[in-house]
Amino acid sequence: MxxxxxxxxxxxxxxxxxxxxxxxxxxxxxxxxxxxxxxxxxxxxxxxxxxxxxxxxxxxxxxxxxxxxxxxxxxxxxxxxxxxxxxxxxxxxxxxxxxxxxxxxxxxxxxxxxxxxxxxxxxxxxxxxxxxxxxxxxxxxxxxxxxxxxxxxxxxxxxxxxxxxxxxxxxQAAALPEAVARVLADGESADRAARRLADHDRLAVVGRGACYPAALESALKLQETTGLMAHGFSTADFRHGPIAVCGPDAPALLLAGSGPADADTLDVRAALAARRAPVLLAGTAPDADLPWPALGHLGECLPATVRGQQLALATARHLGIDPDQPAGLNKVTLTN
CATH class of the missing domain: 3.40.50.10490 (Glucose-6-phosphate isomerase like protein; domain 1)
Structure with missing residues (x-):
C-alpha cells in the first residue's frame, strides 16, 4: 500500500x-x-x-x-x-x-x-x-x-x-502531482493522528463539496485497513442527526479545504466541542492536524483523499495490522 x-x-x-x-x-x-x-x-x-x-x-x-x-x-x-x-x-x-x-x-x-x-x-x-x-x-x-x-x-x-x-x-491538473507529493512527504502528521485514534473503535469522517467524496473514501480506507467502524458523512447531513454518534469515545475527522462549502465543516467544530468529542482536522486551515495545499478548486479532493490513505496506513501499522491483506477482503469484488 x-x-x-x-x-x-x-x-x-x-x-x-x-x-x-x-x-x-x-x-x-x-x-x-x-x-x-x-x-x-x-x-x-x-x-x-x-x-x-x-x-x-x-x-x-x-x-x-x-x-x-x-x-x-x-x-x-x-x-x-x-x-x-x-x-x-x-x-x-x-x-x-x-x-x-x-x-x-x-x-x-x-x-x-x-x-x-x-x-x-x-x-x-x-x-x-x-x-x-x-x-x-x-x-x-x-x-x-x-x-x-x-x-x-x-x-x-x-x-x-x-x-x-x-x-x-x-x-491546474499539472499542479496536482506536486500537491499530492507534498502530502506524501509529510508522514509525521499521519503518525501523530493515528496515535490519537488508537484507543477508539468508531469514527465519523465529515466533509462537504469537494471534500465529501474524500470523506467517504477516507472512511472506507479506515474500514478496510483497520476494521475501525468509520463512517463518512456530508457535513450538512451530519448536522441533521448523525453528530449524535460523536462524544468522548467517538472522535470526528473533519476534512475542510479552501472551497465555498468548507466553512460549514469548520463551523461544526463548536458542536463537537460541546459533545466533548475529539476532533482531527485535515485541510488547509493553519491549525490543521493533516494539512494539504490550498488549491481553490475541486481538484483539492485528491490531496484530501491521499491524507485519508495516509491516516489509514498509519493507523493500521499502529495497531499491528497488515494493511495490504485485510481479513476477508479480495482485490476485485465481482458483484452482479
Missing amino acids: KAEMRQQPEVLAALADRWPTLTAQVAALLDSAPPLGVAFLARGSSDHAALLGRYAVEVQTGLPTCLVAPSVATAYGRPPEGFRGWLLVALSQSGRTPEIVDLAHRYADAGARVIGVTNDGGSALASAAHLSIALEAGPETAVPATKTVTGQLLAVLAVAAGLAPGGLTQA
Whole structure:
C-alpha cells in the first residue's frame, strides 16, 4: 500500500500530460449532440470518484446528473430506456466487475453514449464503452486501492472539463502531482493522528463539496485497513442527526479545504466541542492536524483523499495490522 501510494504523483502527472487529448476526446464524442444529462455508474471507491464527477458536471454545466443504482436494472429488472441521449460514465478500477460491464452494454443499447474509466485499457469495460479512458497506473496489488482512486478522481475531472468551458485547466491538473507529493512527504502528521485514534473503535469522517467524496473514501480506507467502524458523512447531513454518534469515545475527522462549502465543516467544530468529542482536522486551515495545499478548486479532493490513505496506513501499522491483506477482503469484488 505504501509503495503504491508513493506512485501517485507519477500516475497523476502522466494523466495531466494527456489532459488536452482526454478533454478533446470527450468533446468529440458529444460534438454531434450535447447530452441531455450525465449518469455515473460505479461501486466502492469508484463510486466516490463518481461523486466528485457529479459535483464537477453539475457545477460546470447545470445538466441533470445522477449516480446510477445498479440494482434497479440488475435486481429489479428496470431497463434504462429513459437514458437515451444521456452520457454514462462507468468506472471500474479493474474493468472486470460484471454488473458494471453489463450495465455499460445495456445503457449503450438504450441510446446512451458510454465513457469507461478503468486502469486496464484492454478490459471488458473499455471494450463496452464508446470512449475508454485508461488510467495506466500500472499493477495495483494491495487490496486497499490508492493510485487507481486518485487516478479516477482526476479522470472524472477531465470528463467534466471536456463537457463545457470552466472546468479544471491543464495547468491546474499539472499542479496536482506536486500537491499530492507534498502530502506524501509529510508522514509525521499521519503518525501523530493515528496515535490519537488508537484507543477508539468508531469514527465519523465529515466533509462537504469537494471534500465529501474524500470523506467517504477516507472512511472506507479506515474500514478496510483497520476494521475501525468509520463512517463518512456530508457535513450538512451530519448536522441533521448523525453528530449524535460523536462524544468522548467517538472522535470526528473533519476534512475542510479552501472551497465555498468548507466553512460549514469548520463551523461544526463548536458542536463537537460541546459533545466533548475529539476532533482531527485535515485541510488547509493553519491549525490543521493533516494539512494539504490550498488549491481553490475541486481538484483539492485528491490531496484530501491521499491524507485519508495516509491516516489509514498509519493507523493500521499502529495497531499491528497488515494493511495490504485485510481479513476477508479480495482485490476485485465481482458483484452482479
